[in-house]
Amino acid sequence: MRMLLIEDNDSLAQSIQVYFHNExxxxDWVNSVEKARSSVSLESFDLLILDINLPGASGFQLLQSLRANGNRIPVLVLTARTEIDDRVSALDFGADDYLAKPFDFRELAARCRALYRRERGKASNDILCGNLVYDLATHSATVNGRLLELRQRERQLLELFLKNLDRVLTKDDISNRLYDFNEAYTPNAIEQTLTRLRKQLANSSLIIKTIRGLGYLAHVDD
Amino acid sequence: MRMLLIEDNDSLAQSIQVYFHNExxxxDWVNSVEKARSSVSLESFDLLILDINLPGASGFQLLQSLRANGNRIPVLVLTARTEIDDRVSALDFGADDYLAKPFDFRELAARCRALYRRERGKASNDILCGNLVYDLATHSATVNGRLLELRQRERQLLELFLKNLDRVLTKDDISNRLYDFNEAYTPNAIEQTLTRLRKQLANSSLIIKTIRGLGYLAHVDD
DNA sequence: TATACCATGTCAGGAAGATGTCAGCTTTAT
DNA sequence: ATAAAGCTGACATCTTCCTGACATGGTATA
Structure with missing residues (x-):
């Protein structure tokens, strides 16, 4: 289990390092969002422990941009305040768990283990559709072994269809899943995303059929 | 199916209301545990959808006291995330199911139906007519497992007949259901749609009989 | 900071499909 | 046999959907 701690309080960070080392x-430890960014892009970690109250760019921003780029690495957020706002924000921004300071090191370690296990548990979770393979752990799709270069939206849409094979999805179903409540969009946004996804799926055995006036239906073509 | 939603996030609650209404x-919707208590004691619901993270008295308390008083109403709990603690607690306190936010409305609806069915001892949400199966959730029909390619109008008509098996429907009944008041159409439009629907039902056991001068009657042929 | 780039939404025009109308034919009741 | 009701093929119209082009906003790069 490879972990990165992002924390600007040196003495706290060092204590955590020592504790985990003994465990x-x-x-690894960095003390700023900037350094975290480069560490994450250079190396591959299994887990991030992220202090949300950092000087400069906030931990939220890091979290948000990681998720926006499709990075699904488990993130445990440390927050000084026990404010519900912080907690909700952290989870909404894509954190997997959070812990309010002050905390017990044993609890931190336990939660890290839990997150790691959770991630591991679904490691070999592939959806198979003829020549299309979708890896739920890495959220990547291959057709005949060739990796598809899916954008965020296309991936969300594909995942939604794969989880609902042979079932009709209305545009409402889709928009409820892809957009949150007060996000503005026209139905055309979905059509456009679908066009792009269909292009990517050109040589795959996954067919997304249009059911006029109702929605769409994905099925495997043999 | 009479349901009560206990949720303090207004926009979410309203979205859910609209979605279920369309379904x-x-x-019904209340935004606090206190109001939920009085609603539950005054009226009889088939299902509660309970957000666990409420201001004031927690959803857990409501759940716990309901069960302590012997109330067995099915309860589906909404949690902010897949907090294992929350989940375990919810089920321990007597919830029948739980769902982590953010969730797909379709999934919420499906779980509600499942809970309701479990309570009713019913098997599914399908209408069965010999070799014809109509799925009310996806509004799709299959004959011998083969999906029918129904158009909007044909689907509406089929659903109407299925909900009125062995009952005569006049053209007026039908047009009142298929068209709104100021929509222009001739009686022939219904005949045309019926012709098209009958073609689709060619190999099914659902027969739509013409009662000359009166209307139509759908029944299962064995 | 300025620039380029990329993802994604919007727009508009066109293609494909659904549905109502008409007209002529078939069926049914008397 | 006749008239009324219903059925259905052909067509016109209107919707819905698709998709190329462009706009926008955010992110990375120099």
């Missing part, structure tokens, strides 16, 4: 799980 | 299952 047999050494972790 | 043909209007639900």
């Amino acid at each position: 047999g799980h050494p972790l | 043909g299952h209007p639900l």
Whole structure:
């Protein structure tokens, strides 16, 4: 288990490092969002422990941009305040768990283990559709072994269809899943995304059929 | 199916209300545990949808006290995220199911139906007519497992007949259901749609009989 | 900071499909 | 046999959907 701690309080960070080291799980440590960005892009970690109250760019921003780029690495957020706002924001921005300071190191370690296990548990979770393979863990799709270069929206849409094979999805179903309540969009946004997804699926055995006036239906073509 | 939603996020609650209304299952909505208590004691619901993270008395308390008083009403709990603690607690406190936010409305509806069915001892949400199966959730019909390619109008008409098996429907009944008041049409439009629907039902056991001068009657042929 | 780039939404025009109308034919009741 | 009611093929019209082009806003790069 490879972990990165993003924390600007040096003494706290060092204490955590020592504790985890003694537990047999050494972790890397950076003290700013900028350094975190480059570490994450250069190396591959299994888990991030992210202090939300950082100087400069906030931890939220890091979290948000990671998720926006499709990075699904488990993130445990540390927050000084026990404010519900912070907690909700953290989870909404894509954190997997959070812990309010002050906390017990044992609890931190336990939660890290839980997150790691959770991620591991669904490691080999592939959806197979003829020549199309979708890996739910990495959220990547291959057709005949060739990796598709899906954008965020296309991936969300594909995943939605794969989880609902042979079932009709209305545009409402789709927009409820792809957009949150007060996000503005026209029905055309979905059509456009679908066009783009269909192009990517050109040589795959996954067919997304249009059911006029009702919605769409994905099925495997043999 | 009479449902009560206990949710303090107004926009979410309203969206859910609209969605369920469109699904043909209007639900009542209160935004606090206190109001929920009085609603539940005054009226009889088939199902509660309970957000666990409420201001004031927690949803857990409501759930716990309901069960303590012997109330067995099915309860579906909404949690902010897949907090394992929340989930375990919810089920321990007597919830019948739980759903983590953000969720797909379709999934919420499906789980509600499932809970309701479980309570009723019913098997499914399908209408069965010999070799014809109509799925009310997806509004799709299959004959011998083969999906029918119904158009909007044909689907409306079929659904109407299925809900009125062995009952005579006059053209007026039908037009009142298929068209709104100021829509222009001739009686022939219905005949035309019926012709098209009958073609689709060619190999099914659903027969739509003409009662000359009166209307139509759908029944299962064995 | 300025620039280029990329993802994604909007717009508009066109294609494909659904549905109503008409007209002529078939069926049914008397 | 006749008239009324219903059925259905052909067509016109109107919707819905698709898709190329463009706009926008956010992100990375220099």
